[in-house]
Amino acid sequence: MAxxxxxxxxxxxxxxxxxxxxxxxxxxxxxxxxxGIASGSWDPSLAFVMAGAVAVTFAGYRHVLRQSxxxxxxxxxxxxxxxxxxxxxxxxAIFGIGWGLVGFCPGPALTALGFGSRAxxxxxxxxxxxxxxxxxxxxxPSLSRIATPADPLET
Amino acid sequence: xxxxxxxxxxxxxxxxxxxxxxxxxMALTGRIAGVxxxxxxxxPPYEDDQFAGRLAFVAGLVAAPxxxxxxxGRLPVQTIEAGTATLVAAGLLVGFGTVWGNGCTSGxxxxxxxxxxxxxxxxxxxFMATGFATVFVVRHWS
Numbered sequence: 001m002a003x004x005x006x007x008x009x010x011x012x013x014x015x016x017x018x019x020x021x022x023x024x025x026x027x028x029x030x031x032x033x034x035x036g037i038a039s040g041s042w043d044p045s046l047a048f049v050m051a052g053a054v055a056v057t058f059a060g061y062r063h064v065l066r067q068s069x070x071x072x073x074x075x076x077x078x079x080x081x082x083x084x085x086x087x088x089x090x091x092x093a094i095f096g097i098g099w100g101l102v103g104f105c106p107g108p109a110l111t112a113l114g115f116g117s118r119a120x121x122x123x124x125x126x127x128x129x130x131x132x133x134x135x136x137x138x139x140x141p142s143l144s145r146i147a148t149p150a151d152p153l154e155t
Numbered sequence: 156x157x158x159x160x161x162x163x164x165x166x167x168x169x170x171x172x173x174x175x176x177x178x179x180x181m182a183l184t185g186r187i188a189g190v191x192x193x194x195x196x197x198x199p200p201y202e203d204d205q206f207a208g209r210l211a212f213v214a215g216l217v218a219a220p221x222x223x224x225x226x227x228g229r230l231p232v233q234t235i236e237a238g239t240a241t242l243v244a245a246g247l248l249v250g251f252g253t254v255w256g257n258g259c260t261s262g263x264x265x266x267x268x269x270x271x272x273x274x275x276x277x278x279x280x281x282f283m284a285t286g287f288a289t290v291f292v293v294r295h296w297s
Contacts, residue, residue, distance in 0.1 A: 073184050100293070114216075
């Protein structure tokens, strides 16, 4: 039951990416192109995607997180880390460069697999390799000692 | 470069759907809807027993265009202009960066900001800034 529901949630998430235009790299790149404001090619749509998503999530989380536990789990698994570190800045900076090169972040890249496009398979294959490399480095004792002792994937 | 039209209503509703999914995942499984975290945890090493649920979520993302095709009779517009070398380089950067920085557009940008997390705010500002800078360099410095 929980597994089926998680598939359905993935579908809703994917539908949101498709309807919003977030799944279209051309639209993402036109949003990221601030130089296009002067020439008239700037597409501010993605600001509306973020606004809609954050408004609903903010309101929904306030309600859900007041419950004693989730429906299908013993407890909420929320990130506990609060302090800023170099990793969150360098990682995000690297991610942004890749995002700006093609216009894909992880969610839209995965929905693009369903389009059956060759480009999406190449991108997702490389993305998984990059993820594996980062996890591998995170789990190396010498690195994790200086970088972060906590769960390397914690948001 | 392909021109795209400004779609405030569809984007706002689509964004709200993403929010609905994020809230549902928290209500059911108690977890953040961060696509990079969910996807990366499909790779070893495995730290918990949530593999099947994560795979189901990712399968839902992949299946979404097929459902759209069945419902609307056509696939949504998608234009990818990058060549193979750029796709590989960008994929590596996105995969590495999102795991190294603990999240992507969904985990930091949607869920993290909604939790008023300072870490998520810093990450979101950072990847937006390098995203803007990268497109500027690619489109206007060549």
